[in-house]
Amino acid sequence: MQQAHVQKKGKRLKNSRYISGFDGIRALAVVGVIIYHLLPYKLQGGYLGVPIFFVVSGYLITDLLLQEWEQNGRIDFWGFYARRLKRLYPALVFMLVGTGTYITLFQRSLLTNLRSIITTNLLYLYNWWEVGHGQSYFDRFNGESPFTHLWSLSIEGQYYLIWPLILIALVLIIRKRRTIAYLLFALAAVSAILMGVLYTGPNTLNRVYYGTDTRMFTIIFGALLAVVWPSTHLREKVTARSRWTLNIIGIVAFIAMVYMYFELAGQNTFTYRGGMFIMALASTALIAACAHPGSDINRWLTNPVFSWIGTRSYGIYLYQFPVMIFYEMRIKDIANHPLMHATIEIILIMIISELSYRYIEAPLRHYRYRNLGRSIYEFFQKDSVYGLKRLWVIPVVLLIGISTYGSAIAPTKDAKNVLQENILQNQTSASVQNKKALAKQKQAQKVADNKRRMKKLLNKKLTHKQYVIAKKYGLTKREFLTVHQQPLTAIGDSILADNSKDLQTVFHQAYVSAAVGRQIWQAGDVLKSLKKKGELAPNVLVNLGTNSPMTPAQIDSVVNAVGKHHKIFWVNCHVPTRNWETEVNHTIQGASKKYPNFYVIDWHGYSANRTSWFWGDNVHPNPQGNVHYTQLVAKQMSKHLKIK
Template identity: 45%
Template sequence: MRSKQYVTGIDGVRTLAVLGVIIYHLLPTTLPGGYLGVPLFLLISGYFVTLQLVRQMDQTGGIQLTKFYLKRLRRLYPVLIVMLTVTTAYITLFARDLLHNIKSTIATNLLWVYNWWEIGHGQSYFDRFNGESPFTHLWTLGVEAQFYFLWPLILFMLFLVLRKRSKIKWTVFILAVASAVEMALLFDPQNINRVYYGTDTRAFSLLLGSWLALCWPIDRLNANLTAHAARILDGVGIGALLITLLGFFTLPGQSSWTYRGGMFFYSLIGMILIATVVHPGSHMNRWLTNPFFTWIGQRSYGIYVYQLPVMVFYERVVEIGRHPVINALVECLLILAISEFSYRLVEQPLAHYQWRYLPASIRHWIDFKMHDWHQWLKVGPVVIICFIALCGLMLPSKPAKKSAVQTRIEKSRQATAAKNKQIAKGKTAKVNVNSKSLQKKYGLTSNQLKAASELKVTAIGDSVMADASQDIQEIMPHAYVDAEVGRQGSATPAVIKDLKAKGQLQKNVILNLGTNGAMDSQTINDILTAIGKDHQVYWITPHVPTRDWEQTVCDQIKQAAKQNANVHVIDWNQAANGHAEWFAQDKVHMNEQGNAYFTRLIVKTILKNK
């Protein structure tokens, strides 16, 4: 511990937090709970901010709000502004489809309300496939900044009204529990954004950190513990660390339990971990202190801010699915290099900059006569990047032009909805089983077409299924198709229950899930339980060569088939390998030829198992 305020082991906790988040984004199937690094960051903020505020009130009877706010803004703004500027410039040059809503994104980030904007306009934090935004992760900065602004006022009022420290402590703890209860009550598997991004539903991590500061302040902890007490404290710390790491590996972000107590539980465990690290009588601080953790911890803010732009832009040009680990290592190196560059050229210089000299600095930089070519080498790139970003902001904010695949999916969904209504009324089209064009298009005999035309199936899936739905219903006119762009496995049990309630869940159920991410075993069990053992399930393996979870999902589906006699594999992944001509530019959605082969494989697999 270098001072009463700076605890070197906290850099170790920050390192675990930021590595958890990064690995989760890079390899979500390897570390499905890595997003739990965010509550650790919030706990740390809550603890040290409250510690500082309480110390001020104890010493002076009040809080120096202006000084407090300015200190936080000086810490948060420079890196954020640099990231927003550079990212916007890159988008302007190389990814203009991401310019849509860029003005709102920039404005809400600068005003620290981006998390609330994302609730109504942003994509799911767990949607890794459908045009992922390089700004999604910045929701946490909005939550933290709102806490920095509001918490000093709330805490001061608590001290003013309640006076007794014990009452204040338990009021803060009750507020933390209330936040967790609100998350549980508002949780909707069809729309996780509200509880995931909401300041009110994520406040419990910050408040638990604040409660710890009130109960466990560094400067009032006894460093001279007995050997037995120190061993107990170390044991608790090691246990909390192991449980935290277990959560990283086991708690999926789309599980209902995550929002109905799971995230609160791991915040409590994280709070206990931090309590042992900051205690001067524990060895946890020393064990979590080393040059690597210190290096990462000091740069953790920059690493967190720059991570997603690097990943999104890299994965737009590199097909990562075949070599996910190698590409993840390359992305990590890029993130660390950019963060180090930012730390040396932005964070450190501005941390020691005397802002009262800003007007003089501006006059100096606009005085062209005072600059030699060395100075222009420094300022020139900055001016160019800012100019490009400004041009991007001035461009009209138009939604990206729909691709041929998107247009076809939209058309297919409309046609499918109309056919679903007819099927619900008991009306179906006739299939000309002797049609040579149908036989040629799908590679099926007249007998196979006849058998397919009589099949009664329910098809549930994501955008891939939506794209192929017209072909499916062309030769299986009794097929009721429920497909949604961006559908996650976690949202499917509710869909199945709704179909069952409407009487639209046929004995044969086709599933096309996994394009948008891997599913945990609980989600797969929930899906199969919702369908029931009295149904035959035909699960299609996804072809997603641009994402690391492709093989994981294929293995999950095959494992489910081994464990459940009523589950059958439609191995589209294997059939599609080596057939780039079947796919659109994104290598995932099929073209017309691919949709025909996709449909033929479904029919042949079902008929084979009849």
């Protein structure tokens, strides 16, 4: 066990322990987060690394504060705040300035709200800004921001500011640790219950995911553990039975955490109604076992790799999103080699984190800011000891200047590009056409023998208008008439919104429900609502999978919402700029083998290498691509809707 003494305004904390296994726990947390962002279909619960960070932080900070109180009879609040700022602010400021500069120079599509984003992050209020302005943490395609992950740092900052004051109030007023522990557990339970109550579906996800009040129970669990399990009060010598009891607790907790890493999807209702609470309990148990000097968990979690990752985990967490997003915006074929690109991104993150740790975090963490005036004076002297190091001021000033300029010109609303304008126009047109389509569907339901009516239509010549439509979309007379009069409910994301006008031109009775950024877990409520109103057509077209990975269970949920008496036609995805394309399409294909009423429309295979069919993002079909998309859907559906 390594020993470490913590400097407290001229006095040292006696017997203070550096628990090296905590670096291993931090490594477990940050690796989970990184893998989740790079390969979300491999580790769908990796985002749960953040609650682990929260519990560790809650324990360490509370433990050190209580040690200082016990030894000195007081807490040096200003010293505490100064140490936190010196530890966290330099890298955060560098990340914000560096990212803002890159956006200003090379990625101006991300300039929107840059000023507000930087300001709220510097004030540690960004999580609440995200509640009102940000996108879902699980929306992996629709305008993903390089700053989204910083919400957790704001919660940490708020905790560092307020918790020392609350803790001392509790110690002075209540005094008994057991009573304080009961009170903390009650507060943690209230926070967890609040998360469950406020979460009522996808529309409230941002509120519960980013909210300080709904996430605070994880930090409180760490603080509670420090109250009842102080690191300096734990005996190193314990019986063999006690040692293995601690080991087993740690092992079981570790297994539970890894299991949730793989199984607890962020879109699962249980995640917010018990799942995160269980993860917090498991994390607390692992930390308790690791903190005890009588167990072996600390030794098992101590190794050079974990130590390196753990000590640099703050930087790794900070720089992950900018690296991933900027890299993925430049590379257009990520889906073809997801593991290769993920490896490259990890290497870039590690290199930047190491440089940040060596040249920003460590030096500024130990710098005595009381000497700042003297350092500035020395800097400008002719024979300055800084020598050529002074040249670093040039890129620093440039970075700050460019970032400030970007913040000054940043719009507060996204300017719509041609694709977005096209989608908006098509959505407006679809909403008008939807009313007509529903009326036609209801009228068709009143016809006693729809098959006989369709056979009559097939024997007639196409009108001039119908002939023009059929020719434009490359459909035979039979294919066109088979789908033209078929009732259809189409539900999807921006791909379908982009295509809605073309689809309703061919499918005269198509009701289209499409929204930019729609996720698969949002589809169930839409389908159930239509079904409840009797407006769900016998044929259902689904285009989901562009914005994030999906699981078989999520597809099962959509299929169950539709019902077995409806035919489901699922368009697989063409999203080569995202690493989940192949996995999503495999999942969709797997559902077709499971359900007899489930048919796959292979848009991915049909559009392969057809870059001329897409807008600049190589994901959304352009007008030419929409013609081919509609043609494929009509031809494939007509095969399964033959009128015998």
